Amino acid sequence: MLVTACLVFVSIVTVIRPVFNRNPFPRTAARNYSEEKKKAGKDEIVNPGEDTVAAPETFSNSKDAQNKLLELKRKENLLRSRLMLATEDSTYLVLDLINNLAILELKGIPLHQCHIIHATISNSIKLYSKEALMGWIAEPFALKNVEATIPKISYIEKIAPKDTLEANKMVTEPKETKLGDVLVVMDFERNLRLVISQNEQPDPDGLSLISEIRTRYNKIEVSKSILALTKFNREPVKPQIEIVIPKSDATILYKALPFNTRIILKL
Amino acid sequence: MEIEEKKGRPFLSILKWFIPVFLFCLSVMMVLYTPAFQDSAFKVKSWMNSKPLFEGKSPEALENLALRSSRNIASIESKIEKLKPVKPYIVVNTLENRFSLRNVDGDTVRTGVCSTGKNELLIAGNKRIVFKTPKGIFTVRNKQQNRPWVKPDWAFIEDGLPIPSARAAERIDYSTLGDYAMEIGNGYMIHGTLYQRFLGLPVTHGCVRLGDKDLEVVYNTLSKGSKVYIY
Numbered sequence: 423m424l425v426t427a428c429l430v431f432v433s434i435v436t437v438i439r440p441v442f443n444r445n446p447f448p449r450t451a452a453r454n455y456s457e458e459k460k461k462a463g464k465d466e467i468v469n470p471g472e473d474t475v476a477a478p479e480t481f482s483n484s485k486d487a488q489n490k491l492l493e494l495k496r497k498e499n500l501l502r503s504r505l506m507l508a509t510e511d512s513t514y515l516v517l518d519l520i521n522n523l524a525i526l527e528l529k530g531i532p533l534h535q536c537h538i539i540h541a542t543i544s545n546s547i548k549l550y551s552k553e554a555l556m557g558w559i560a561e562p563f564a565l566k567n568v569e570a571t572i573p574k575i576s577y578i579e580k581i582a583p584k585d586t587l588e589a590n591k592m593v594t595e596p597k598e599t600k601l602g603d604v605l606v607v608m609d610f611e612r613n614l615r616l617v618i619s620q621n622e623q624p625d626p627d628g629l630s631l632i633s634e635i636r637t638r639y640n641k642i643e644v645s646k647s648i649l650a651l652t653k654f655n656r657e658p659v660k661p662q663i664e665i666v667i668p669k670s671d672a673t674i675l676y677k678a679l680p681f682n683t684r685i686i687l688k689l
Numbered sequence: 690m691e692i693e694e695k696k697g698r699p700f701l702s703i704l705k706w707f708i709p710v711f712l713f714c715l716s717v718m719m720v721l722y723t724p725a726f727q728d729s730a731f732k733v734k735s736w737m738n739s740k741p742l743f744e745g746k747s748p749e750a751l752e753n754l755a756l757r758s759s760r761n762i763a764s765i766e767s768k769i770e771k772l773k774p775v776k777p778y779i780v781v782n783t784l785e786n787r788f789s790l791r792n793v794d795g796d797t798v799r800t801g802v803c804s805t806g807k808n809e810l811l812i813a814g815n816k817r818i819v820f821k822t823p824k825g826i827f828t829v830r831n832k833q834q835n836r837p838w839v840k841p842d843w844a845f846i847e848d849g850l851p852i853p854s855a856r857a858a859e860r861i862d863y864s865t866l867g868d869y870a871m872e873i874g875n876g877y878m879i880h881g882t883l884y885q886r887f888l889g890l891p892v893t894h895g896c897v898r899l900g901d902k903d904l905e906v907v908y909n910t911l912s913k914g915s916k917v918y919i920y
Contacts, residue, residue: 426709487751494758501765508772511825513920526920528826530772531795533780533920575808577821582813582846589849674784678824678920 492552499560503686504530507562513678514562515685517616517663519543524667526678534678536671539621544662547689555689562684563610570606570676571631603628604672605635610685615662618676620669663687778916779879779907781805781897783822786889788899790907799906802889804882804898805919813846820894827873827917832908836870836880838862843894867901869908873917879907 507514508530516525519541526534547555583589603624608616624632667675746754777798780789783805790799806822820843840860845852853859867881882888882898892898897919899907911917 426712430712484748484751487748487755491751491755491758494755494762498758498761498765501762501769505765505769508769513824528918528920530769531774531778531780531918533918534782577808577810577819579810579812582811582816583849585849587849589847670785674782674920677784 492556496552496556499556500686500688503560503562507684507686512680512683514683515675515679516688517665517685518688519663520688524665524671524675526675534671534674536667536675538665538667540666542662542664546661547663552689558612559687559689562686563612563614565608565610565679565681565683565685567609568606568681569635570604571628571635572602572604572673572676574677574681601669601673603632604669604676605632606672606676607635607639609660613660614687615660616685617662617664618672619664619666620672621666622669774916776912776915777910778918779911781822781917781919783824783891783919786891788897788903788907790910798910799903801900801903803900803903804884804888804890804892806893806895807891811843811847816846818843818846822893822895822897822919823875823877824919827877827919829871829879829911829913829915829917830874831872832911832913833870833872834868834908835863836866838865841876867904869904871908871911879917880904 504516504527508527511529513526513528513533516523516527518525519538522538522541524536524538525532580592583592603622604618604620606616606618608618610616619632773795775793777790777792780791781803782788786803786805788801788803789797791797807820809820811818811820838861840862842852864883865880866878867883870878870880872878877895877897879897879899881901881904884892884898885900888898888900
């Protein structure tokens with residue numbers, strides 16, 4: 423009975439109690455993110471800053487006013503982030519999870535846009551209200567670390583021929599390069615993790631690479647959890663967003679984004 | 690009597706060890722497989738807003754805030770608009786080897802295949818020459834029809850030929866660049882090609898090659914100062 427009581431106590435203190443105490447806003451109900459509206463927008467280049475937000479008017483009640491003001495503030499933050507990055511010379515990514523779009527931009531011009539087939543958002547983001555998240559997504563996220571199954575830059579090495587005879591023997595017909603299977607794990611500041619994975623089924627070699635990376639990250643999380651159990655204290659969890667897009671788009675996004683890239687999150 | 694008592698309560702004896710084992714397994718599972726429910730979830734809130742944003746504000750105050758926010762939005766949008774190109778521009782995708790010609794409003798007026806850099810590293814003794822199309826934003830500096838190509842050293846190295854002097858006649862090639870050529874800086878150009886069948890493949894030494902019809906349209910649409918976006 424004593425052992426049982428100890429186990430129950432440990433479970434309550436380390437697991438159950440924090441679950442119920444995690445919401446910083448007792449008054450604001452945590453909303454399920456999947457209930458948010460989704461717009462179509464597959465072929466047209468969509469300006470992620472454009473939203474249908476009602477112009478300010480006489481608000482009928484305080485709650486209505488707060489919601490509309492929240493939308494305006496959200497749009498203002500998004501545009502401010504875009505302006506900040508558009509004044510720089512680097513390519514950046516706008517992740518519009520409301521319209522399910524990933525847009526590569528440079529100087530405010532959308533270069534490449536792809537439809538997100540599926541997005542998985544971790545609970546640590548979903549369980550917070552929009553009001554709470556505003557501070558987190560107000561500014562762009564700077565990339566700190568990236569790991570991928572494909573090389574960012576790859577060159578074919580060729581030794582210059584010594585004479586024309588040797589040059590004529592060299593293969594001149596170009597071959598179409600096969601795209602490798604893609605999994606990109608990007609760690610940003612403010613603890614955001616973005617995982618970009620391909621929609622297509624990977625081949626055996628690609629699958630082993632992808633599995634190796636996923637297994638390694640899972641092991642890190644598991645070891646952190648076990649350590650937390652012994653210390654009753656855990657490192658901050660990384661809120662994770664995983665997007666599934668076509669392989670070619672995933673490759674384009676990874677290869678086009680510079681090493682010091684930043685992303686804008688639209689939630 | 691003892692044996693009968695024990696036989697009469699099998700369920701309780703199972704329950705005695707089942708509950709603690711079940712609780713222990715449940716705890717382990719929640720720890721191992723649901724890290725998102727950990728205590729650390731609240732630690733993310735250091736970046737989250739620590740108190741409700743608009744609590745205690747009157748409707749008039751909220752209206753003023755909304756008005757100010759709308760003005761800020763309009764101001765930022767106009768600043769973003771000023772950054773956009775004032776002339777038609779072209780966007781080149783080096784991975785898919787496709788281009789997109791757009792007007793001032795950002796609408797696509799023409800798309801097609803092109804050829805971009807072959808991502809090759811040519812090693813010639815101590816020299817390392819990289820053939821790739823640079824990424825970023827460029828400007829059309831010069832436009833020319835029937836432009837001759839002045840072959841750089843690598844064109845001879847690649848073919849196993851001796852490098853001639855700077856003013857040698859062998860350096861001048863009148864057919865490679867096609868009917869039109871647009872310089873975008875650092876020796877890179879958008880030009881035509883003799884190898885139309887290679888369009889869509891990464892075969893160039895860094896320049897962007899277009900097919901004849903596409904090149905004509907692009908040449909006639911873009912002007913000096915037009916932007917070229919390459920990614």
